[in-house]
Amino acid sequence: MAEGVDQSTGFLELVDVRKAFGQTAAVENFNLAAQTGEFVSFLGPSGCGKTTTLRMIAGFESPTSGKIIIGGKEISGLPANKRNIGMVFQSYALFPNMNVHDNISFGLRIAHQPAALIKERVDEMLGIIHMEEFGQRFPHQLSGGQQQRVALARALAIQPQVLLLDEPLSALDAKIRLSLRQEIRAIQRKLGITTIYVTHDQEEALSISDRIVVMSKGLIEQIGTPLEVYNSPATPFVASFVGTLNVLNVKIEDHVGGRVSAGDQTFNVGKQLSDVSSMVAAVAIRPEAFRLKNGSTEPSANALNGVVEDMYFLGSVVRLRVRVSDQWINADVFNNLHLVLPERGRTVTLNFMPEACMVMNQDAHSMTAEAGV
Amino acid sequence: MRRTSRLSWLWLVLVGIFMLAPLLATLQLSLQAEMRSGVPISLKAYVDAVSNPRGIPTFDFIGHLSFSFFAALLTIVISTLLLVPTAYWTQLKLPFLIPVMEFLTLLPIVIPVVVLVFGLETVYRGQFLTNSTQGLYWLMIGANVVITFPYSYRPINTALQAINVKTLTEASQSLGAGWANTLFAVIFPNIWVGVLNGAFITFAIVMGEFTISSILGLPTFSVLMYSSSTNQVYQPAALTIISFGITWASIALLQFVGRRSAVADLAGAR
Numbered sequence: 274m275a276e277g278v279d280q281s282t283g284f285l286e287l288v289d290v291r292k293a294f295g296q297t298a299a300v301e302n303f304n305l306a307a308q309t310g311e312f313v314s315f316l317g318p319s320g321c322g323k324t325t326t327l328r329m330i331a332g333f334e335s336p337t338s339g340k341i342i343i344g345g346k347e348i349s350g351l352p353a354n355k356r357n358i359g360m361v362f363q364s365y366a367l368f369p370n371m372n373v374h375d376n377i378s379f380g381l382r383i384a385h386q387p388a389a390l391i392k393e394r395v396d397e398m399l400g401i402i403h404m405e406e407f408g409q410r411f412p413h414q415l416s417g418g419q420q421q422r423v424a425l426a427r428a429l430a431i432q433p434q435v436l437l438l439d440e441p442l443s444a445l446d447a448k449i450r451l452s453l454r455q456e457i458r459a460i461q462r463k464l465g466i467t468t469i470y471v472t473h474d475q476e477e478a479l480s481i482s483d484r485i486v487v488m489s490k491g492l493i494e495q496i497g498t499p500l501e502v503y504n505s506p507a508t509p510f511v512a513s514f515v516g517t518l519n520v521l522n523v524k525i526e527d528h529v530g531g532r533v534s535a536g537d538q539t540f541n542v543g544k545q546l547s548d549v550s551s552m553v554a555a556v557a558i559r560p561e562a563f564r565l566k567n568g569s570t571e572p573s574a575n576a577l578n579g580v581v582e583d584m585y586f587l588g589s590v591v592r593l594r595v596r597v598s599d600q601w602i603n604a605d606v607f608n609n610l611h612l613v614l615p616e617r618g619r620t621v622t623l624n625f626m627p628e629a630c631m632v633m634n635q636d637a638h639s640m641t642a643e644a645g646v
Numbered sequence: 647m648r649r650t651s652r653l654s655w656l657w658l659v660l661v662g663i664f665m666l667a668p669l670l671a672t673l674q675l676s677l678q679a680e681m682r683s684g685v686p687i688s689l690k691a692y693v694d695a696v697s698n699p700r701g702i703p704t705f706d707f708i709g710h711l712s713f714s715f716f717a718a719l720l721t722i723v724i725s726t727l728l729l730v731p732t733a734y735w736t737q738l739k740l741p742f743l744i745p746v747m748e749f750l751t752l753l754p755i756v757i758p759v760v761v762l763v764f765g766l767e768t769v770y771r772g773q774f775l776t777n778s779t780q781g782l783y784w785l786m787i788g789a790n791v792v793i794t795f796p797y798s799y800r801p802i803n804t805a806l807q808a809i810n811v812k813t814l815t816e817a818s819q820s821l822g823a824g825w826a827n828t829l830f831a832v833i834f835p836n837i838w839v840g841v842l843n844g845a846f847i848t849f850a851i852v853m854g855e856f857t858i859s860s861i862l863g864l865p866t867f868s869v870l871m872y873s874s875s876t877n878q879v880y881q882p883a884a885l886t887i888i889s890f891g892i893t894w895a896s897i898a899l900l901q902f903v904g905r906r907s908a909v910a911d912l913a914g915a916r
Contacts, residue, residue, distance in 0.1 A: 331820060333816055352819070353816070353820060354820075354821075354822050354823055354824055355822075358820060360817070360820040362813055362816070362817060366810070366813045366814055366816070366817035368814065368817070368836070370832075370836050379818075379821050379823075380821030383823045383827055428821075431822060
């Protein structure tokens with residue numbers, strides 16, 4: 274069982290949920306308890322089962338086994354239109370034959386709500402998404418970001434008990450994505466609706482979630498806060514998928530002392546390696562864990578010497594690609610007005626703390642690590 | 647390039663003559679009813695076709711026209727009610743049946759209509775559908791639905807393929823709508839142009855349909871045209887031109903409605 278598997282009770286619970294398509298298990302042993310008002314993201318690569326899980330909550334797929342419970346009531350057997358769950362789709366799915374007002378009021382009209390209430394709710398929703406003047410426009414007259422805001426308003430108008438968002442920002446450009454995700458989070462906080470957000474964008478998940486469920490091949494790899502998932506990845510997959518990672522093949526010099534070597538340089542990984550049976554291992558270190566020697570360092574800091582082979586300007590960060598023996602490290606340096614960067618071909622010393630090392634009991638090449646820009 | 651352009655126009659003209667010459671000849675004939683009286687162009691044939699001056703009981707222009715008209719409307723309604731849910735369900739839940747449906751749409755084109763009618767008569771012999779005029783009427787309607795199936799199904803299917811049926815359905819259901827609400831409030835309005843396309847083609851086919859109605863002995867407009875041709879000269883030509891006029895008017899209306907009604911961009915649903 275993966276670390277962080279959630280066995281507690283909550284407003285939205287998935288208990289031992291499994292979904293198989295024929296012989297293939299798309300989702301396996303899924304357990305989650307999301308509290309009222311919590312924003313939980315499902316994060317993982319394509320095909321990991323995150324959308325399938327979301328669709329099971331929505332009622333568009335039936336679990337092969339397991340239970341889905343909302344507010345103490347099992348809904349696994351309920352059709353989608355009886356679950357009172359709002360959903361926002363990647364393709365917006367606005368009804369082309371209806372204007373913005375009619376799209377937002379659709380669910381309320383289906384529920385035969387009084388006209389006065391419908392007007393009040395629609396006006397409220399238009400105010401929340403800051404589109405008060407757009408009520409009579411049709412979807413084809415709106416930009417992508419506007420359409421997605423209307424889709425969100427439409428899902429919220431019915432006052433759902435759970436809000437589901439299936440990669441809602443994937444079809445939008447970067448700048449709109451950034452502003453809209455903050456807007457979505459602000460609206461969700463204000464309304465206090467339990468929300469499940471599916472994304473393959475780790476930055477998105479890290480920035481707006483209360484908790485993240487990292488998935489791979491139908492299984493939960495880790496459930497935790499963004500800080501936990503990023504700083505304390507439970508599995509090599511989480512370490513490599515969330516954030517950028519340097520992975521070094523090392524030889525273990527001292528199992529008890531935690532001393533390893535990369536080429537002719539040694540460093541300390543900050544923990545005993547008694548549970549590692551072999552003499553080799555992979556050590557993963559985040560690019561931001563490194564400091565150039567002239568930065569402030571602790572006495573216990575490790576030091577690796579290498580040659581600067583390349584530099585990439587990423588805006589707020591400059592990434593140095595440094596060759597250490599026959600391996601490469603990406604080291605991130607914060608950009609500032611007084612930054613002095615080493616020249617290409619220059620030898621530099623990279624300092625890093627032992628605690629920044631994540632030891633993986635496997636060869637670096639077998640991991641799905643991204644060791645470059 | 648110039649030579650190719652001239653050749654293209656030449657072929658166009660030749661094909662145009664081939665297609666239009668019989669129609670123009672019919673038109674000319676329909677206008678020559680009073681030629682022997684020295685009036686080269688006259689609408690007498692048209693007036694006689696509509697007014698039945700000889701009082702021939704079987705020659706009832708309005709009666710035959712309205713019979714075909716309402717039969718066409720009924721065929722359209724039944725086809726639409728049958729095919730829209732079928733095409734929708736196939737697209738949504740049974741996509742593996744799409745090739746089967748494609749094959750079925752070919753059958754009415756391949757199987758001769760006379761075979762269809764005789765088959766229906768044989769199957770339903772001795773029952774209500776063949777024992778009474780009312781029954782024969784419904785048999786005709788059923789046969790019309792079959793022969794117009796390819797022409798009404800394909801535009802509906804094309805319109806459904808142009809919208810994201812699955813996502814729109816799921817969006818509708820997530821907002822609490824059941825199947826009926828989803829079909830009539832969301833799907834149908836967005837395939838309206840396709841439905842209209844099929845409806846007008848169906849209308850044109852049923853208005854001009856002869857084989858089924860003549861075998862079943864029903865008083866349709868095409869039967870009127872045939873019967874008038876057995877003892878009239880100019881009136882059948884006039885009726886033919888009227889029939890063409892009705893067909894072209896249907897197509898023109900289709901074009902007009904299609905241009906006005908189509909949603910510019912099915913935003914978010916493609």
